[in-house]
Amino acid sequence: QLSADRLVSAADFSPCQLVYLLEPVHNQAIPDVAEQPHGTPVIWVSAPSVQANGTALFELALEGRRLVIYVNREQLRSSGLQVAAPLLSVARPR
Numbered sequence: 001q002l003s004a005d006r007l008v009s010a011a012d013f014s015p016c017q018l019v020y021l022l023e024p025v026h027n028q029a030i031p032d033v034a035e036q037p038h039g040t041p042v043i044w045v046s047a048p049s050v051q052a053n054g055t056a057l058f059e060l061a062l063e064g065r066r067l068v069i070y071v072n073r074e075q076l077r078s079s080g081l082q083v084a085a086p087l088l089s090v091a092r093p094r
Helices: 048-052 073-079 085-090
Strands: 017-021 042-046 058-063 066-071
Touching: none
Parallel strands: 017 042
Antiparallel strands: 058 066
C-alpha cells in the first residue's frame, strides 16, 4: 500500500522499470524485462481492456486515500514471469 498523503523526496526512489501491458500475456517472455539487471524492481500495470477480461497480472486501485496494488497470483503463476520481491510484499492477492 502506498499512502497518497506521504511526501517523498527523489532520494527515496531507486531505479525501477514500469511495464504497461496492452494485451494479455500468454506464457511468453518479455525480452526487455528479461534483460534487466537482477534485482531491478519491475512494476506491472495492465490496460483496462486487459483487466476487464480477468487476465491482468497486477491492478492498481484507489481505496480512500491509498493506492493499493492487487496481484492476480493465478495469472502470475501461469505466466512464468518473475516479479521483484518488494512489489510482491506490498501487493494484495486478488
